[in-house]
Amino acid sequence: MICFFFYALWVWALPPQQAAEHPVALAADFDAAQCSECHAEKQQGKHVHSAIAMGCTACHTVETKGETTRIGLTMPAGEICLTCHEQAKAEKDGMLHRPYEQKRCVVCHDPHSSEFTAQTRAPMNALCLACHKERAEVGESVELFAGQKLSGEEFNQIPKIGLDATLKFGHPMGSHKVADAPNPLQAGEKISCLTCHENHAAAREKLIRTTEYKGKKMDVCDACHLANDEANMAEAQKRADELEAQRQKEEQMRSKQPSTMPQKPPRPKDKKP
Ligand code: HEC
Ligand code: HEC
Ligand code: HEC
Ligand code: HEC
Ligand code: HEC
Ligand code: HEC
Ligand code: HEC
Numbered sequence: 001m002i003c004f005f006f007y008a009l010w011v012w013a014l015p016p017q018q019a020a021e022h023p024v025a026l027a028a029d030f031d032a033a034q035c036s037e038c039h040a041e042k043q044q045g046k047h048v049h050s051a052i053a054m055g056c057t058a059c060h061t062v063e064t065k066g067e068t069t070r071i072g073l074t075m076p077a078g079e080i081c082l083t084c085h086e087q088a089k090a091e092k093d094g095m096l097h098r099p100y101e102q103k104r105c106v107v108c109h110d111p112h113s114s115e116f117t118a119q120t121r122a123p124m125n126a127l128c129l130a131c132h133k134e135r136a137e138v139g140e141s142v143e144l145f146a147g148q149k150l151s152g153e154e155f156n157q158i159p160k161i162g163l164d165a166t167l168k169f170g171h172p173m174g175s176h177k178v179a180d181a182p183n184p185l186q187a188g189e190k191i192s193c194l195t196c197h198e199n200h201a202a203a204r205e206k207l208i209r210t211t212e213y214k215g216k217k218m219d220v221c222d223a224c225h226l227a228n229d230e231a232n233m234a235e236a237q238k239r240a241d242e243l244e245a246q247r248q249k250e251e252q253m254r255s256k257q258p259s260t261m262p263q264k265p266p267r268p269k270d271k272k273p
Contacts, residue, residue: 019061019072026069032057045113051084052112059111077111078103094203099131107148108199121145124192125179129167134160172196184227185211185220196220 024038035056036043043052051058059080061072073080082103090096099107108127110119120127122145130144138156141149163170168179183189197207204210213223 019063019070022062022069022071024069025067026062026064028064030062030064030069032060032062042112045119046115047117047119048113049111049119076103077106081105081109081111088201090201093201095205095207096201097199097207100200107144110146124194125167128193128197129163131155131158132161133163133167183224184231185213185224195224 032055039056042056056062059074061070061074063070075083087103088096088100090101105111108120110121113119114121116123122130131150135142135155138152141151142155143149161171163178164175168181169175169177171178177191179190179192181191183191183195185195196209198209199207202208202210209220210217211220211223212218213226
């Protein structure tokens with residue numbers, strides 16, 4: 001009972017969530033539409049989060065008392081995201097990727113804007129490799145993106161994959177490519193971690209994708225290898241057709257021109273003894 005009382009007091013004193021003193025004091029009647037006078041970059045970039053159009057106070061609290069302004073979040077970061085986005089559910093969508101399950105959305109996504117699809121904090125495959133590649137040194141903590149940190153202990157528990165020094169091949173086996181090669185399943189796209197893995201949740205183990213190829217659901221490995229074989233076959237057929245067309249053209253030319261080739265002398269008849 002008493003515990004609850006103090007807990008309630010503590011929680012009472014806490015909101016607005018993690019409110020920090022803003023380096024600049026803002027007038028008590030400051031219009032949040034003006035935040036971008038100093039923070040314009042939050043609305044700029046190749047991929048701007050649609051929620052930014054709803055104003056900074058869709059997610060931030062602003063409180064000015066006397067000479068200090070405190071700015072925080074309306075609720076913990078991950079919870080904020082789930083007020084507008086539905087989270088996949090294990091029962092329905094299969095296994096969840098741990099950081100997604102833990103609602104660490106802002107580890108991978110910038111809540112405002114970024115240069116990459118879905119406002120990710122880094123391009124593929126660097127985003128995934130920040131956690132899934134061994135590092136030369138792991139101290140108390142490792143740095144992820146935008147100054148975010150993960151404890152060394154937590155980092156060491158994450159499974160790592162082995163790649164060659166260029167980070168282009170060596171996973172899931174042999175010298176299989178993971179980057180910088182055309183993706184036969186998506187014209188114009190390159191192969192990446194997301195070609196084989198889901199980012200949030202998957203029905204199959206190890207977050208392996210299920211793909212559709214020519215209207216049939218199948219394993220991503222089979223789908224891509226089929227597409228690759230068919231592309232190779234089509235390529236081989238095209239080359240064969242070209243060679244045949246060229247051969248026919250040459251033959252036609254030859255039959256039109258009087259032959260200039262020296263004729264072989266008639267073969268002397270075998271003299272039979
Ligand atoms: C007069 C300029 C100015 C205005 C107006 C302004 N800011 Fe800031 N803000 C800064 C500066 C400078 C910093 C520190 C450097 C940085 O993080 O960009 C900062 C830091 C922040 C931070 C990180 C530190 C913290 O307090 O948690 C947040 C969040 C933030 N501003 C939100 C806002 C919001 C929301 C508004 C509008 C209500 C706003 N700012 C208006 C100048 C401004
Ligand atoms: C969709 C929700 C959302 C909206 C809308 C939003 N923010 Fe944020 N903002 C966040 C979250 C979540 C964080 C904390 C990120 C973290 O913990 O890494 C944050 C952090 C910040 C920070 C400090 C860290 C950083 O990324 O620089 C600044 C400054 C900031 N916001 C400014 C703004 C301004 C200015 C606006 C309006 C133009 C705005 N935000 C609108 C969710 C939002
Ligand atoms: C106020 C509502 C709101 C909040 C809060 C919100 N979002 Fe969104 N978000 C949207 C809307 C609207 C869209 C555009 C429609 C869509 O793609 O669903 C969007 C789109 C996105 C996209 C897809 C962008 C793209 O290019 O496909 C990502 C990623 C995203 N939000 C991440 C987040 C994260 C992370 C948070 C928490 C920090 C968050 N959102 C919080 C409303 C919100
Ligand atoms: C491990 C990194 C990671 C985490 C953690 C993560 N995401 Fe994503 N998310 C991605 C990537 C990568 C994409 C882009 C997928 C693509 O391009 O196909 C994405 C796409 C999205 C999209 C747009 C496409 C869609 O699925 O609708 C939304 C919205 C989104 N994430 C919201 C969230 C929310 C909310 C959370 C937290 C509960 C979260 N993400 C956690 C990596 C992550
Ligand atoms: C913030 C760190 C972090 C980032 C970034 C991250 N992951 Fe993970 N990933 C984890 C953790 C934690 C686990 C769970 C490990 C465990 O089960 O013990 C995991 C597990 C996995 C697994 C194995 C799932 C299983 O069944 O064992 C795969 C595959 C995976 N991640 C792929 C990705 C891909 C693809 C990306 C980029 C879109 C990515 N991860 C980005 C932290 C991360
Ligand atoms: C060609 C398909 C393919 C690509 C591309 C791919 N993976 Fe995988 N990945 C797999 C398969 C298959 C497994 C399961 C292998 C096993 O269980 O031995 C796996 C397993 C994993 C695991 C779990 C390892 C473990 O020990 O549990 C992680 C983490 C992972 N991949 C991350 C990544 C990251 C990060 C990338 C991008 C750099 C990536 N994968 C690219 C197919 C792929
Ligand atoms: C995005 C397309 C794609 C996906 C998905 C894919 N592969 Fe491949 N794989 C290739 C290509 C391209 C080659 C090279 C084949 C060639 O030279 O014609 C290859 C080669 C291979 C090889 C030959 C040996 C080697 O190390 O290069 C094996 C074995 C293989 N893949 C297994 C798999 C398995 C298992 C999976 C599923 C986890 C998978 N592949 C998923 C495209 C893919």
